[in-house]
Amino acid sequence: MKVYKIAVLPGDGIGPEVMNEALKVLKTLSDMDSTFDYEITEFNWNTDYYMEHGLMMPENGLKQLKSFDSILFGAAGDSRVSEHIPIWELIMPIRKNFQQYINFRPIKLLRGLETPLQQKEDIDFVIIRENAEGEYSTSGGKMYQGESRELAVQNTIMTREGISKVATYAFQYARDHKLRKVTNATKSNAIIHTMTLWDSVVEEVANDFKEISYEKYYVDAIAALFVERPKDLQLVLASNLFGDILSDLGSAIAGGLGVAPSANINPNGEYPSMFEPVHGSAPDIAGKGIANPVAQIWSLALMLQNFGRSDLHDKVLFSIEDVLEEKRTLTPDIGGKATTEQVGDAIVRKLQKRM
Structure with a gap:
């Protein structure tokens, strides 16, 4: 043993x-x-x-x-x-x-727990968050500290390999647990480099799991969905920062x-x-x-x-x-x-x- x-x-x-x-x-x-x-x-x-x-x-x-x-x-x-x-x-x-x-x-x-939401419905979904790259990076720096022109740069690091691995895990989890849908949290309309790469790779992976429905929401819209219709969610796939924020919101509505x-x-x-x-x-x-x-x-x-x-x-x-x-x-x-x-x-x- x-x-x-x-x-x-x-x-x-x-x-x-x-x-x-x-x-x-x-x-x-x-x-x-x-x-x-x-x-x-x-x-x-x-x-x-x-x-x-x-x-x-x-x-x-x-x-x-x-x-x-x-x-x-x-x-x-x-x-x-x-x-x-x-x-x-x-x-x-x-x-x-x-x-x-x-x-x-x-x-x-x-x-035994209560939700603060007005509607008393079942809340039962999972968030799978990319956890090793993305917005949580030490890449960047500061210049001119203490001056009026002080600036800071914080780089987001997203790789095709990293996105593909987390997306594949998410869709495979959905398949293994007989979930019908994966929801992608993005902001590719405003974050035009990293999040468009994120979306394109996630969609490539989704094409390999035809039996699972795929949908995409902007992260602000999905935050509203957490509050208004959480029963519609089964698996939310998100980048490091978006997943961090959304998962705390999810916890708030579930106890x-x-x-x-x-x-x-x-x-x-x-x-x-x-x-x-x-x-x-x-x-x-x-x-x-x-x-x-x-x-x-x-x-x-x-x-x-x-x-x-x-x-x-x-x-x-x-x-x-x-x-x-x-x-x-x-x-x-x-x-x-x-x-x-x-x-x-x-x-x-x-x-x-x-x-």
Whole structure:
């Protein structure tokens, strides 16, 4: 039986708090399912580490992580360092060097949660976001700092190969999951170089999947569609920046960032994939014991799915929904008074009943 090697990076702020609850769930699965086993190695690469070493991770950090089957990430960043430092010295090096070019975000209104939208309809679609190039680039620079003529240039990097890989993954996912439609989020009417390349390559890939309907929306129009007719969406394909913004909007209509998971996937398995909640380190509530652990636990479930254990993914997700639907043990962000630990324990109890 395979023993999965998991690198755990709890990080900053509420990261360690929600990670503790996810690890309880992981232990419950292993204790109650003889076909699943794992070992974890924890890496305390966070702002404390940066303050001591001047780096967010050791110089050989990527080499250390490469040998693992997966990375479970909490959150990074606090007020002692500039906001870009944990992003560009920890998260981005992992995503880019490990070729995690797929960012996967399920937008699903779980049982027991309410949407702020007026219409009470099912919300259940996925966003597949290009995760390794696009608008999130260090290419560019500044000149004449502090002068009236100060200027900044930020380059967007899009390649035929990069677009083709994320589009192919999206259409193949749609085929494998029997989805009928892929919706492309673009702005090629105004961004005439990169986004026209994006559209043309996406459309080339779409031609190889004739059984799947393809449609294109400008990103501002699709943002309105998220609010007005989310039931019409099945899979949204987007560039790095557009996917980032749209996925947070998607989370807002499906319960909030406290329950939103994500996966950074290296599809061919050459490098480990990384699974993390969307909410960040939330320094305003760190240490209060009230952070919602659902996003971290759901991210753990996505990791299990990536391992090929959809059965365990489903049991974890159903257990989360059992707690949400019961409404006895909820954190303040979704209308309750429970602590992080109490919610984690409640999910474990529901999971034990489902195992």
